[in-house]
Amino acid sequence: MSNIIEIRDLHFSYDTESEKPAEVLKGIDLDIAEGEFVAVLGHNGSGKSTLAKHINAILVPTSGKVLVDGIDTADEGRLFELRQRAGMVFQNPDNQIVSSIVEEDVAFGLENLGVPYEEMRQRVDDALRAVNMYEYRLHSPSQLSGGQKQRVAIAGIIAMRPRCIILDEPTAMLDPQGRKEVLAAVHMLNREHGITIILITHYMDEAAQCGRVVVMDKGRVVLDDKPERVFSQVDTLKKIRLDVPQVTELAWELKKAGCDISPEIISEEECVEALVRLLGVRP
Amino acid sequence: MLKDITIGQFFPGNSIIHKLDPRFKIVITLIFIVMLFVGSKFACLAIGALYTFLAIMLSGIPFKMFLKSVKPLLPFLIITALINLFLVGTGDVLWSWKFLKITTGGVNLSVFMLARIVLLIMGSSLLTYTTSPITLTDAIERLLSPLKKLKFPVHELAMMMSIALRFIPTLIEETDKIISAQKARGAEIDSGSFTTRAKNLVSILVPLFVSSFRRADELATAMECRCYNGGDGRTRLRQLKSARRDYVALAVTVFFLAGIIAADKLLPF
Numbered sequence: 001m002s003n004i005i006e007i008r009d010l011h012f013s014y015d016t017e018s019e020k021p022a023e024v025l026k027g028i029d030l031d032i033a034e035g036e037f038v039a040v041l042g043h044n045g046s047g048k049s050t051l052a053k054h055i056n057a058i059l060v061p062t063s064g065k066v067l068v069d070g071i072d073t074a075d076e077g078r079l080f081e082l083r084q085r086a087g088m089v090f091q092n093p094d095n096q097i098v099s100s101i102v103e104e105d106v107a108f109g110l111e112n113l114g115v116p117y118e119e120m121r122q123r124v125d126d127a128l129r130a131v132n133m134y135e136y137r138l139h140s141p142s143q144l145s146g147g148q149k150q151r152v153a154i155a156g157i158i159a160m161r162p163r164c165i166i167l168d169e170p171t172a173m174l175d176p177q178g179r180k181e182v183l184a185a186v187h188m189l190n191r192e193h194g195i196t197i198i199l200i201t202h203y204m205d206e207a208a209q210c211g212r213v214v215v216m217d218k219g220r221v222v223l224d225d226k227p228e229r230v231f232s233q234v235d236t237l238k239k240i241r242l243d244v245p246q247v248t249e250l251a252w253e254l255k256k257a258g259c260d261i262s263p264e265i266i267s268e269e270e271c272v273e274a275l276v277r278l279l280g281v282r283p
Numbered sequence: 284m285l286k287d288i289t290i291g292q293f294f295p296g297n298s299i300i301h302k303l304d305p306r307f308k309i310v311i312t313l314i315f316i317v318m319l320f321v322g323s324k325f326a327c328l329a330i331g332a333l334y335t336f337l338a339i340m341l342s343g344i345p346f347k348m349f350l351k352s353v354k355p356l357l358p359f360l361i362i363t364a365l366i367n368l369f370l371v372g373t374g375d376v377l378w379s380w381k382f383l384k385i386t387t388g389g390v391n392l393s394v395f396m397l398a399r400i401v402l403l404i405m406g407s408s409l410l411t412y413t414t415s416p417i418t419l420t421d422a423i424e425r426l427l428s429p430l431k432k433l434k435f436p437v438h439e440l441a442m443m444m445s446i447a448l449r450f451i452p453t454l455i456e457e458t459d460k461i462i463s464a465q466k467a468r469g470a471e472i473d474s475g476s477f478t479t480r481a482k483n484l485v486s487i488l489v490p491l492f493v494s495s496f497r498r499a500d501e502l503a504t505a506m507e508c509r510c511y512n513g514g515d516g517r518t519r520l521r522q523l524k525s526a527r528r529d530y531v532a533l534a535v536t537v538f539f540l541a542g543i544i545a546a547d548k549l550l551p552f
Contacts, residue, residue: 083507083510087509092498094453095502096502098449098502098505099417099445100417111518112511114518117519120520142452
């Protein structure tokens with residue numbers, strides 16, 4: 001499969017004019033294949049949000065290159081084309097909803113692109129159905145819960161038919177129910193519509209459900225692998241102040257104590273299975 | 284507490300007045316205002332009143348809501364009536380005391396002006412009662428769109444208005460939270476003298492402004508991410524379609540206007 005995102009030696013500093021520019025990204029190389037579901041993990045200040053903002057050209061590299069679907073993000077002439085292909089969902093659902101009516105908000109991007117009415121109507125309805133918000137299409141966003149608002153924001157992006165969606169901590173402000181709804185919608189989009197997903201998060205359990213985890217620290221990519229292999233590096237993760245899922249930590253501690261257990265455990269089911277095998281009992 | 288505030292006092296409904304194209308409603312309201320001011324005889328006002336009450340009945344909104352709309356302007360109405368009553372010196376003198384006197388001309392004019400202003404308020408309330416603010420904004424944008432040729436920022440103004448409408452509930456909610464937070468820290472907001480309360484208001488307004496700026500910044504980024512590029516080449520999901528009833532309503536209004544002009548010319552009072 002071809003790469004939808006190619007990042008080559010990306011450096012980025014705020015205040016390049018000042019004497020001591022703060023370098024936030026220090027040389028990042030990353031390829032993301034079409035259809036992948038990638039989580040980007042990192043502590044506050046690791047540069048994960050800054051990286052996300054490079055993918056749809058809110059920020060452009062100080063040096064290096066970011067290619068999205070073959071488009072260079074520094075190419076201002078193709079900015080709208082780029083943003084249509086790589087949509088972005090932000091943390092606060094309230095601050096990204098523009099209109100007082102749900103369906104009009106979903107249409108906002110299409111209106112900007114000048115999509116004709118008939119097609120717009122169809123795409124708005126499809127997008128609302130995809131995130132299970134169709135029955136709320138005439139509601140005001142202020143009547144919705146956080147999870148519902150965030151799904152409306154996602155609908156607004158998928159109506160533009162992007163090939164990739166970047167979600168910047170989309171569940172950080174939501175309650176557990178809202179988190180579940182939003183993640184279910186995102187996984188469905190990846191599975192059924194083949195949309196590439198880049199999920200910026202600091203929840204380990206969210207990352208554990210992804211196909212690939214990229215861990216960032218101090219502007220660099222530290223780990224980049226399948227979740228079970230990333231989380232088995234408990235030492236490295238602890239060093240950069242990241243937690244690992246509880247079950248992984250348990251397995252890791254057991255292994256350290258001399259038990260014969262694989263540290264590549266990320267789900268409760270796997271953990272139960274391994275413990276049963278270890279203890280030689282039947283559940 | 285603050286959640287109950289309704290903006291623009293829109294009463295959702297399904298009447299023929301609700302269903303009219305908002306662009307026509309604005310134009311009709313403008314004609315209605317002309318209608319009230321074009322005649323100077325009581326007969327003209329009677330026709331204007333007939334038109335107003337007919338429209339109110341069709342809207343299906345309780346009449347007392349319209350009386351409510353007049354209430355805030357009552358002091359202004361009383362002052363206008365008194366000025367007319369005492370300062371117009373035409374006609375027979377009915378009563379006088381020192382330099383004050385009341386004449387038949389004064390009585391006539393103050394009653395006439397009072398009735399005219401009350402009708403004006405009721406009739407224009409009908410517009411905001413039956414049209415949602417967002418539709419109204421949309422209609423204003425389209426009606427003013429010819430001004431774009433004169434480089435007047437019509438789309439930008441309408442966008443600002445609709446974003447303001449969108450954020451009113453959000454900011455009200457936020458204000459509520461800030462008030463609670465400041466109360467928890469011991470700020471007196473509901474008690475104390477007027478000046479202490481005014482001073483304490485600062486502790487609410489500052490965080491509110493700071494967070495609004497942050498919101499504005501994030502919203503601007505989100506809008507850019509969705510390819511917002513000003514009004515050029517935009518299409519709209521909300522389509523305004525004029526139907527037969529809009530033309531009928533317009534014709535009826537023009538007919539009433541003609542009636543008033545005729546009454547003003549032909550009738551003695």
